[in-house]
Amino acid sequence: MSEKRRAEIPERLEREGGLTPGAARRVARATGVPEAEVYGVGSFFHLLADHEHPVRVCTGLSCRLAGADGVLATARAAGLPVTECTCLAACDEAPAVLKERSVLPSVRPEDVERAAGDWQRLTASTLPQDGPWRGTVGPPRTDPDQLVFDLLGPQDLSGSAYEKALGLDLAEMLELLETSGLQGRGGAGFPAHIKWRTVSEQEETERYVVLNADEGEPGTFKDRELLLRRPDLVIEGLAIAAATVGARDVFLYLRGEFADPWQSLERHLAEAEERDLFSGIQFHLHAGQGAYICGEESALLEALEGRRGMPRLRPPFPAQVGLWGKPTLVHNVETIACLPAIVHRGGTWFRELGRDEAGTSLYCISGHVKEPGVYELPLGVTLDELVEAAGGYVGTLLAFSPGGASSGFLPASERTRPLSFGALAKAGSMLGSSGVVVLNDTVDLAWAVREQLRFFEEESCGQCAPCRIGTRYLRESVDHHRHGTAAEPLGKVADAAWQMNEGSICGLGQAAALPLTSALKHFPEAFGLEPTSDGDAP
Amino acid sequence: MSERNLITLNGQDVEFTAGETVLEVAARHGLEIPTLCHDPRLDPAGACRTCLVEIEGWRRMPPSCATKAMPGMVVSTESERIARHRETLLSLYLTDHTQDRTEAESYGPDQLFEMADRYGAEQDWGAMETVRAARPGDRNPYVHFHPESCIVCARCVRYCEEVEGVSAITLAGRGSKTTIATVDELSLLDTTCEMCGGCIDVCPTGAMAEKMPITRTARPERELEKVRSTCNYCGVGCQVDLNVDTAANDGAGRVVKVTSPPAGTTTNDGNLCVKGRFAYDFVEHPERIQVPLVRGADGELRAASWDEALERAAAGLLGVKERHGADSLGFISSSRCTMEENYLMQKLSRGVFGTNNIHQCAAT
Ligand SMILES: Cc1cc2nc3c(=O)[nH]c(=O)nc-3n(C[C@H](O)[C@H](O)[C@H](O)COP(=O)(O)O)c2cc1C
Ligand code: SF4
Numbered sequence: 066m067s068e069k070r071r072a073e074i075p076e077r078l079e080r081e082g083g084l085t086p087g088a089a090r091r092v093a094r095a096t097g098v099p100e101a102e103v104y105g106v107g108s109f110f111h112l113l114a115d116h117e118h119p120v121r122v123c124t125g126l127s128c129r130l131a132g133a134d135g136v137l138a139t140a141r142a143a144g145l146p147v148t149e150c151t152c153l154a155a156c157d158e159a160p161a162v163l164k165e166r167s168v169l170p171s172v173r174p175e176d177v178e179r180a181a182g183d184w185q186r187l188t189a190s191t192l193p194q195d196g197p198w199r200g201t202v203g204p205p206r207t208d209p210d211q212l213v214f215d216l217l218g219p220q221d222l223s224g225s226a227y228e229k230a231l232g233l234d235l236a237e238m239l240e241l242l243e244t245s246g247l248q249g250r251g252g253a254g255f256p257a258h259i260k261w262r263t264v265s266e267q268e269e270t271e272r273y274v275v276l277n278a279d280e281g282e283p284g285t286f287k288d289r290e291l292l293l294r295r296p297d298l299v300i301e302g303l304a305i306a307a308a309t310v311g312a313r314d315v316f317l318y319l320r321g322e323f324a325d326p327w328q329s330l331e332r333h334l335a336e337a338e339e340r341d342l343f344s345g346i347q348f349h350l351h352a353g354q355g356a357y358i359c360g361e362e363s364a365l366l367e368a369l370e371g372r373r374g375m376p377r378l379r380p381p382f383p384a385q386v387g388l389w390g391k392p393t394l395v396h397n398v399e400t401i402a403c404l405p406a407i408v409h410r411g412g413t414w415f416r417e418l419g420r421d422e423a424g425t426s427l428y429c430i431s432g433h434v435k436e437p438g439v440y441e442l443p444l445g446v447t448l449d450e451l452v453e454a455a456g457g458y459v460g461t462l463l464a465f466s467p468g469g470a471s472s473g474f475l476p477a478s479e480r481t482r483p484l485s486f487g488a489l490a491k492a493g494s495m496l497g498s499s500g501v502v503v504l505n506d507t508v509d510l511a512w513a514v515r516e517q518l519r520f521f522e523e524e525s526c527g528q529c530a531p532c533r534i535g536t537r538y539l540r541e542s543v544d545h546h547r548h549g550t551a552a553e554p555l556g557k558v559a560d561a562a563w564q565m566n567e568g569s570i571c572g573l574g575q576a577a578a579l580p581l582t583s584a585l586k587h588f589p590e591a592f593g594l595e596p597t598s599d600g601d602a603p
Numbered sequence: 604m605s606e607r608n609l610i611t612l613n614g615q616d617v618e619f620t621a622g623e624t625v626l627e628v629a630a631r632h633g634l635e636i637p638t639l640c641h642d643p644r645l646d647p648a649g650a651c652r653t654c655l656v657e658i659e660g661w662r663r664m665p666p667s668c669a670t671k672a673m674p675g676m677v678v679s680t681e682s683e684r685i686a687r688h689r690e691t692l693l694s695l696y697l698t699d700h701t702q703d704r705t706e707a708e709s710y711g712p713d714q715l716f717e718m719a720d721r722y723g724a725e726q727d728w729g730a731m732e733t734v735r736a737a738r739p740g741d742r743n744p745y746v747h748f749h750p751e752s753c754i755v756c757a758r759c760v761r762y763c764e765e766v767e768g769v770s771a772i773t774l775a776g777r778g779s780k781t782t783i784a785t786v787d788e789l790s791l792l793d794t795t796c797e798m799c800g801g802c803i804d805v806c807p808t809g810a811m812a813e814k815m816p817i818t819r820t821a822r823p824e825r826e827l828e829k830v831r832s833t834c835n836y837c838g839v840g841c842q843v844d845l846n847v848d849t850a851a852n853d854g855a856g857r858v859v860k861v862t863s864p865p866a867g868t869t870t871n872d873g874n875l876c877v878k879g880r881f882a883y884d885f886v887e888h889p890e891r892i893q894v895p896l897v898r899g900a901d902g903e904l905r906a907a908s909w910d911e912a913l914e915r916a917a918a919g920l921l922g923v924k925e926r927h928g929a930d931s932l933g934f935i936s937s938s939r940c941t942m943e944e945n946y947l948m949q950k951l952s953r954g955v956f957g958t959n960n961i962h963q964c965a966a967t
Contacts, residue, residue: 105773
């Protein structure tokens with residue numbers, strides 16, 4: 066059995082219509098992988114395992130705030146084959162509904178009623194007639210010279226940044242990156258130049274570049290807009306990365322719900338090939354099959370290899386031992402899309418765009434603001450500045466998540482803190498993937514916490530006990546608290562949260578308790594508790 | 604100049620050989636680190652998280668089973684942080700585990716309860732209902748899966764793949780619903796499973812259990828007497844432990860289960876096949892022949908002593924040789940015999956009776 070045959074498992078199961086009876090056996094025969102293993106892979110991914118519900122309503126926080134429950138109830142009443150799902154990376158167009166592999170934006174109960182019980186006819190009235198829908202982006206394009214991504218600008222099909230990068234040797238390129246101060250935008254904010262250097266220094270010369278476009282952190286949808294509007298930056302950035310670290314094969318892993326961004330990339334790749342922009346570099350598109358955890362880079366590599374998306378133990382890191390054991394440079398879409406501008410305009414230009422950290426950032430903002438969307442602003446703006454760009458608050462600010470569900474909740478008093486990696490880490494939170502969710506004072510925070518905990522419970526890979534058990538334990542504890550179904554329901558949550566942070570293998574489990582612990586710390590009254598003198602969780 | 608392979612282990616400099624894990628080095632020095640998903644025959648998974656240790660300069664506690672010793676490493680296997688880790692982890696495990704220890708132990712030994720006792724983990728964190736799917740319709744006669752006891756360490760799955768090369772079972776689903784499954788939830792009989800029962804042997808909590816003792820409500824394994832024996836189904840000579848319920852059969856005792864000695868202690872390295880592990884019921888069979896039988900003048904079989912029976916057989920064989928010559932005899936030995944027994948058989952054939960007509964049923 067060749068390893069490449071194994072990599073075909075998810076796609077073959079998709080073509081079987083999911084994990085239908087007999088499908089695993091047929092795919093096992095075609096790939097030479099034992100049938101139980103194929104079944105184990107299929108059962109891991111929601112889009113494959115649940116093949117009976119072509120319609121899925123997002124019940125993430127932003128979507129529920131925008132009426133997802135009503136849409137779901139209407140769909141159920143109409144007899145549609147519908148189920149719930151976790152975040153679809155469309156919090157700006159909430160509530161979002163997945164129809165097969167396409168996301169419908171801002172779906173209203175009336176839209177569901179119009180389908181008259183036929184799921185194939187389900188559509189959103191906001192959907193444009195021509196081409197895919199796009200979200201709101203801003204701010205207005207007054208000074209393109211101050212923009213890295215320039216989402217409203219024209220595409221660049223010249224390949225000139227790549228040409229220029231080919232003229233730099235490895236040391237020059239690494240120095241450029243270091244000067245730029247570019248940090249990974251997938252969540253960790255890790256300095257890019259260190260990763261590039263590590264990959265370049267490996268003895269093994271077969272190396273890969275992987276694009277992480279699995280965008281799944283609740284509240285985050287910037288990669289979607291980048292792929293739809295500026296695939297040119299992404300592909301050219303990947304080519305620059307590949308040429309620098311000596312990779313010939315580039316793997317693009319898009320979440321399975323990204324049918325439109327996929328087409329955008331495909332179109333652009335065909336165009337690039339026609340113009341022979343990046344000869345010698347092979348681009349391979351791979352679709353995820355419904356698993357938030359596959360955004361974690363080592364789980365992503367497992368999924369690319371056709372395995373269950375369970376994160377690997379580190380060390381070794383993917384830059385040392387990655388895809389099929391080879392050194393692999395994994396980057397988020399936004400990180401990669403910074404490269405053409407950095408090459409063109411220089412590291413210092415990029416660094417100076419930011420406030421306390423380098424560059425601009427694509428901030429996603431949703432929840433209680435007037436114009437949810439993606440806003441390119443200097444890294445380190447405050448919440449107030451971001452919300453101003455997004456048209457202002459709706460109602461009175463109560464709390465916000467600065468970087469996706471994993472960043473927990475911060476109180477309104479933090480509205481002037483820079484939204485940057487370092488400044489948010491100091492507040493016990495994180496910038497993560499800059500998915501900002503704003504909650505006003507109509508929100509029951511204990512409910513919001515519960516929703517975030519449920520997300521992690523649904524999306525835990527299940528490999529390690531602290532996360533597999535802890536995510537459920539915390540959610541059940543909050544449920545017991547809210548419904549008064551247990552004595553001292555929150556008595557052990559601090560210990561459980563400590564255990565999850567210390568004992569979990571990957572970032573999911575390590576951060577999953579944060580929505581609860583941060584809320585207990587900043588909003589004890591939401592749980593009927595007295596604030597403690599040091600402001601710590603009881 | 605090569606660096607000496609030394610690490611500091613709980614304050615003491617100790618040597619290691621290249622490639623050794625921290626867990627292995629600690630074990631050689633008599634330090635106990637708890638493990639649940641570890642098995643020396645398998646690639647380390649690092650998934651159960653019980654074996655985390657502290658290493659100076661590492662922000663996170665790594666699993667000692669999967670961390671190779673490196674020169675200069677400063678390792679602690681005991682600290683306040685590690686103690687809190689073990690306690691809270693085990694308490695958390697127990698919320699997702701059957702609360703009924705007696706029931707759990709009717710399936711097999713349960714190391715989770717034992718470990719919780721040993722490390723002083725509180726057992727009052729509350730309990731959650733099991734959401735792992737079982738395989739209720741599985742009609743196989745030997746292997747029972749009890750999801751309430753399962754801690755999803757995947758030892759069974761990894762053993763099936765890495766040692767047996769069978770891959771009949773898999774981790775399936777994800778999150779709290781992650782369970783052990785077969786393809787399409789079929790009965791093990793309809794999969795590639797060879798019924799070696801290794802999954803039962805490697806399970807630390809009795810979630811993979813043997814059906815026969817359960818249906819007979821035998822006593823917990825720790826109350827059984829283990830009698831070391833050699834499996835007599837083939838010539839390999841696997842060591843088995845007959846688990847005897849000494850009170851059964853009015854005190855005469857009864858073999859209620861066969862287990863394999865721990866990996867690394869006997870030649871079979873903890874492994875057995877379907878016959879060695881499960882085919883022990885013949886011991887109690889009413890028609891089992893327990894003494895030699897010879898046929899009397901009346902044509903009926905009657906009990907005899909070994910001396911009498913062997914004499915009778917020798918006389919018969921010699922008679923045939925005298926009347927018809929040595930090559931009218933043929934000797935066939937059983938594949939259940941050991942190599943030494945087969946050697947003696949051919950010696951009997953060639954040396955004593957003078958014929959080369961010797962065969963063994965496993966020869967092709
Ligand atoms: C639970 C979890 C989910 C993640 N999801 C994503 C994701 O959807 N997209 C992404 O780019 N990075 C995600 N990451 C971060 C990746 O592991 C990795 O750090 C990143 O892709 C590296 O690229 P960067 O250096 O450009 O940020 C996730 C991490 C964790 C722990
Ligand atoms: S922390 Fe959660 S998601 Fe990460 S490996 Fe463990 S179980 Fe899987």
